[in-house]
Amino acid sequence: MATTDYDVIVVGSGLAGLSAALNALESGARVLVVEATGEAGGASRLSTGFILGAGTRFQTDAGIEDSPDNFFQEYMNLQQWKIQPALIQTYCYNSAASIEWLADQGVEIVDIVPAGEERFPRAHITPGGEHIISVLEGRLQRYDSFDIALQARVNRLVRDERGISGIRVENETVTSKAVVLATGGFGSNAELIDQFYPSANSEAGGKVGYVGSRFATGDAFRLGKQIGARIVRGRGSRAPHSVFSSAYLPSFAVLVNQFGRRFQDESIGYGVGEAVLAEQPDAIAHILFDDCLKQSLRTTNDAKPYFSAGATPVLEPGITLWRSAVIDDFVERGDVLKAQSLEELAVRLNIDKTGLRGTVKRYNQHVKAGFDADFLKDPAGLRAISQPPFYSTAVRLKNFGCTGIGLGITNEAQVLHEDNLPLTGLFAAGECSGGVLGEIYYGSGASLANALIFGRIAGTNAARLAQVS
Numbered sequence: 001m002a003t004t005d006y007d008v009i010v011v012g013s014g015l016a017g018l019s020a021a022l023n024a025l026e027s028g029a030r031v032l033v034v035e036a037t038g039e040a041g042g043a044s045r046l047s048t049g050f051i052l053g054a055g056t057r058f059q060t061d062a063g064i065e066d067s068p069d070n071f072f073q074e075y076m077n078l079q080q081w082k083i084q085p086a087l088i089q090t091y092c093y094n095s096a097a098s099i100e101w102l103a104d105q106g107v108e109i110v111d112i113v114p115a116g117e118e119r120f121p122r123a124h125i126t127p128g129g130e131h132i133i134s135v136l137e138g139r140l141q142r143y144d145s146f147d148i149a150l151q152a153r154v155n156r157l158v159r160d161e162r163g164i165s166g167i168r169v170e171n172e173t174v175t176s177k178a179v180v181l182a183t184g185g186f187g188s189n190a191e192l193i194d195q196f197y198p199s200a201n202s203e204a205g206g207k208v209g210y211v212g213s214r215f216a217t218g219d220a221f222r223l224g225k226q227i228g229a230r231i232v233r234g235r236g237s238r239a240p241h242s243v244f245s246s247a248y249l250p251s252f253a254v255l256v257n258q259f260g261r262r263f264q265d266e267s268i269g270y271g272v273g274e275a276v277l278a279e280q281p282d283a284i285a286h287i288l289f290d291d292c293l294k295q296s297l298r299t300t301n302d303a304k305p306y307f308s309a310g311a312t313p314v315l316e317p318g319i320t321l322w323r324s325a326v327i328d329d330f331v332e333r334g335d336v337l338k339a340q341s342l343e344e345l346a347v348r349l350n351i352d353k354t355g356l357r358g359t360v361k362r363y364n365q366h367v368k369a370g371f372d373a374d375f376l377k378d379p380a381g382l383r384a385i386s387q388p389p390f391y392s393t394a395v396r397l398k399n400f401g402c403t404g405i406g407l408g409i410t411n412e413a414q415v416l417h418e419d420n421l422p423l424t425g426l427f428a429a430g431e432c433s434g435g436v437l438g439e440i441y442y443g444s445g446a447s448l449a450n451a452l453i454f455g456r457i458a459g460t461n462a463a464r465l466a467q468v469s
């Protein structure tokens with residue numbers, strides 16, 4: 001048996017990488033994490049910290065009756081079954097155990113909300129990415145058999161007759177019995193965006209910006225290409241954004257298009273909402289509200305996203321900008337339009353006057369009746385548009401937070417070769433892999449769940465392989 005420097009090398013230290021490392025250590029492996037930047041965490045550290053899971057003890061405690069099968073059926077239906085069922089089954093059926101494992105490490109679960117397309121509240125809210133990463137870093141430091149190398153960007157995979165057998169950082173080679181790639185997405189790599197995610201550039205009437213880690217450089221594409229790995233397509237998470245820069249619209253939002261018409265239940269998740277918005281003329285809509293609503297927005301807590309229209313605390317930073325004083329600033333800057341009549345608003349927005357008048361009249365009837373007879377929006381968000389001045393601000397597909405295209409993997413997180421067979425000794429997890437997030441982003445929590453679930457699977461399987469080889 002050849003001597004190696006480590007049993008398992010994990011490349012990347014976001015949630016996928018640290019979950020892989022901890023699970024490999026729990027299985028008795030000697031582990032090295034290699035991180036390109038000066039600190040662990042990647043995009044995971046920047047994240048809001050929502051994680052999807054079905055059938056968790058936290059749901060049970062909250063009286064939510066859910067199951068992995070509900071999750072699986074909803075996920076597959078949303079993706080029109082254009083995604084590999086066995087991979088998604090693995091994802092859904094491992095979600096509860098993975099969230100519970102994370103909580104057992106010390107990560108707090110503060111609430112559970114519906115934050116996407118789920119019928120049951122399934123997004124487990126943590127205090128955020130910073131908290132998750134620091135808890136996992138603390139756990140890793142307890143192991144003598146763990147090392148981390150920062151400022152070390154892996155530029156090659158090393159292979160021998162058995163399979164992948166190590167990595168290279170500049171001119172230095174470090175050997176191992178298995179390698180886990182957890183290098184994150186490619187949002188910061190314009191060339192890869194043009195090649196693999198062109199709709200991020202074209203459907204929005206302008207460039208769509210990535211809000212995330214500048215180290216999301218898509219290195220898995222380069223490393224995978226060296227060894228003939230298969231790339232699996234999908235998309236990523238675009239979200240409708242306004243000057244208030246929130247992925248979640250406030251619950252009172254009324255959206256109209258160029259014809260002055262509403263076109264969706266404004267409370268639908270952004271994964272689906274972005275596709276509906278993309279179909280409107282110029283992929284643009286306008287949020288309307290009146291002075292009465294504006295005057296009611298006094299504190300950072302007055303506007304709530306749909307999922308927290310009740311008592312749940314507001315966690316999405318952008319939503320707190322919905323305040324009367326901030327709106328005045330935005331009017332001053334020209335980012336929010338203020339008009340004395342709906343006709344003036346329509347003219348200045350260059351949208352259909354008659355359509356807008358009729359839409360607002362009908363919407364106010366829904367408000368009076370307490371029932372949205374057209375789009376069935378949650379009555380909690382029904383607020384009249386009747387007191388001038390009237391306001392509007394544009395909503396566009398401005399940003400995306402993750403990419404869903406990358407290395408093909410098996411249910412065991414083994415990386416697939418172009419011939420569809422797994423490459424011995426190489427595993428991948430999280431945003432650098434493809435095939436899990438699909439064509440429609442399910443909702444907040446889908447990507448961290450991907451990193452966590454397949455990170456754990458990759459780490460366990462890499463350690464197992466190391467022990468038998």
Ligand SMILES: Cc1cc2nc3c(=O)[nH]c(=O)nc-3n(C[C@H](O)[C@H](O)[C@H](O)COP(=O)(O)OP(=O)(O)OC[C@H]3O[C@@H](n4cnc5c(N)ncnc54)[C@H](O)[C@@H]3O)c2cc1C
Pocket residue numbers: 011012013014015016017034035036037040041042043044045046047048049050051052152153154155182183184185211212213215216217219220401402403429430431432444445446447448449451
């Ligand atoms: C603002 C924001 C909020 C978000 N909120 C949520 C949320 O609430 N829920 C959710 O599900 N998703 C959310 N996402 C998406 C989610 O955070 C990411 O998709 C997820 O964290 C990816 O995890 P990862 O471990 O795969 O990659 P990352 O966390 O990005 O980690 C990859 C690491 O690999 C390193 N690396 C890259 N190349 C190399 C190399 N060659 N050698 C060594 N190291 C390398 C990087 O520096 C990085 O540290 C959010 C994203 C953003 C930007």
